[in-house]
Amino acid sequence: DAKTTQPNSMESNEEEPVHLPCNHSTISGTDYIHWYRQLPSQGPEYVIHGLTSNVNNRMASLAIAEDRKSSTLILHRATLRDAAVYYCILMRYGGATNKLIFGTGTLLAVQP
Amino acid sequence: DAGVTQSPTHLIKTRGQQVTLRCSPKSGHDTVSWYQQALGQGPQFIFQYYEEEERQRGNFPDRFSGHQFPNYSSELNVNALLLGDSALYLCASSRRSTGELFFGEGSRLTVL
Numbered sequence: 283d284a285k286t287t288q289p290n291s292m293e294s295n296e297e298e299p300v301h302l303p304c305n306h307s308t309i310s311g312t313d314y315i316h317w318y319r320q321l322p323s324q325g326p327e328y329v330i331h332g333l334t335s336n337v338n339n340r341m342a343s344l345a346i347a348e349d350r351k352s353s354t355l356i357l358h359r360a361t362l363r364d365a366a367v368y369y370c371i372l373m374r375y376g377g378a379t380n381k382l383i384f385g386t387g388t389l390l391a392v393q394p
Numbered sequence: 395d396a397g398v399t400q401s402p403t404h405l406i407k408t409r410g411q412q413v414t415l416r417c418s419p420k421s422g423h424d425t426v427s428w429y430q431q432a433l434g435q436g437p438q439f440i441f442q443y444y445e446e447e448e449r450q451r452g453n454f455p456d457r458f459s460g461h462q463f464p465n466y467s468s469e470l471n472v473n474a475l476l477l478g479d480s481a482l483y484l485c486a487s488s489r490r491s492t493g494e495l496f497f498g499e500g501s502r503l504t505v506l
Contacts (some may be wrong), residue, residue, distance in 0.1 A: 325398070325484050325497030326437065369436060379450055380492050381427070384436030 286370045291389040294360045302355040302388055304370030314373045315346060315353050318382070319366040326369065326384075329355065365392045396421065398487050398498035406504045407475050415470040415501045419487030426468040427495065428460060429484040437484055443468050444491050472503075480505045 287305040294300040306315065317329040330337055330344045332353070337344040343356040357364055369387040373380065399418045407413050419426050425444045429437035439452040443462035462468045466487075472479055482502050486495040 323499070325486070325499050327497065328494055367436075379442065380425075380488055380495055381439050381442065381450060381452075382429075382437070382495065383439070384429075386434075386436050 286372060286385055288368070288370055288385060288388045290386065291391065293391045293393060294357075294364075295393050296362060297359050300357040300360045300364070300390065300392075302357075302368050302370075302390065303352065304354070305352045306370070306372055307351045309350050309372060310374070312374050315344065315350075316371045316373050316382070317342070317344065317355050318369045318371065318384075319364075320369070320387070321363075321366045329368070331373075360390075360392045362392050362394060365390055398485055398496050400483075400485050400498040400501050402501055403499070404502045404504075406506060408506050409475055409477060411475050411505075412471065412473045413475060413503060415472075415483050415485075415503070417468045417470070417485030417487075417498060419466050419468070419485075420496050423487035423489050423493075423496070424466050425488045425491050425493070426462060426466065427486045427488070428468070428470045429486065429497075430454070431482040431484060431500070433481075440470070442491060449491060475505045477505050479503065 316331040318326040320326045332344045345354045367387040367389050401416045427442040428440040431437040440454050441451040442449050446462045457473045459471045482500040484500045486497045488495050
């Protein structure tokens with residue numbers, strides 16, 4: 283399974299944009315990039331995923347490098363509720379399983 | 395629409411005992427996966443159940459076993475508990491073994 287690398291922690295101020303980086307230099311052509319987050323005392327929740335093109339949804343945007351070896355999760359205006367651990371995970375398209383391989387993620391602190 | 399529900403939310407056991415954790419999947423989902431999350435770590439995949447059979451297993455000993463019932467609910471059993479089994483146990487459900495995962499809030503197990 284291809285591995286991802288994320289910073290251990292990041293800080294942001296409320297209502298400012300946040301860019302969470304992820305490196306995945308061994309990504310294969312059929313790997314989707316998924317982001318999950320885990321709020322305190324809760325299970326992980328899906329944020330967004332993409333393959334090659336940048337993606338937007340109501341929660342966030344995902345910017346994928348042209349060579350796909352890195353990606354960035356963008357929260358456009360951080361709120362206190364966005365304080366969580368963010369996980370970047372690769373999942374093979376067309377694979378027989380949706381098993382997720384979590385790393386240690388990035389702990390995002392949001393200051394008021 | 396109820397999401398994934400787990401019980402109990404917290405429990406305390408002693409070494410050598412056995413524990414059973416329960417999970418009800420989100421409505422419309424037929425696949426259940428179990429994850430173990432130690433403090434400060436990302437969740438680790440234990441196994442996945444689909445059509446009442448274990449379909450995939452992570453690197454966990456045989457002391458960890460499970461079951462899926464005809465109504466798609468699932469149980470995780472851990473025998474001969476060790477101190478190292480203390481963790482948050484997360485259940486995730488999906489539609490088929492390749493659909494998006496939805497997590498419950500977990501069962502916090504403490505082994506003394």
